[in-house]
Amino acid sequence: MQTISWTTGTGAKIEITVTTAFGLDLQGRRKSAGRKMVVIAATINGKAHNCPMGLQKANHPVAVGKIGDIGLTRENFDRVSAAIAGAELEIAAHNAACDAHEDRLDAVSAASSKIENAMKCGE
Numbered sequence: 001m002q003t004i005s006w007t008t009g010t011g012a013k014i015e016i017t018v019t020t021a022f023g024l025d026l027q028g029r030r031k032s033a034g035r036k037m038v039v040i041a042a043t044i045n046g047k048a049h050n051c052p053m054g055l056q057k058a059n060h061p062v063a064v065g066k067i068g069d070i071g072l073t074r075e076n077f078d079r080v081s082a083a084i085a086g087a088e089l090e091i092a093a094h095n096a097a098c099d100a101h102e103d104r105l106d107a108v109s110a111a112s113s114k115i116e117n118a119m120k121c122g123e
Contacts, residue, residue, distance in 0.1 A: 002017070004076065013043075015042065015043045016067060034098055042070055050068055058072075065077035072103050100104055
């Protein structure tokens, strides 16, 4: 987990936290295993702030990016980008192992289906 914080020109304290977590199930509950994802949370003066779209570029003379409606200077955009890249690197090996496991399960399932079909046909 990495937290990037700064104080705006108007005195607001901004904190962006980048961490990793397991994905969500179909009911929106956090899973306890499987693929991981990068999670970005933001607070303004300690109050949680919604940032559903993650980090985005912005077309603004001062704010080159944004998280939700929090504008980011070039320096803060680069700091958040680096934290996200680090988190993605951290989960890459884990997710690759999950994908390989799923591929092996799919292969076993396909072979099992082939055997079942052959038995139904009397082969």
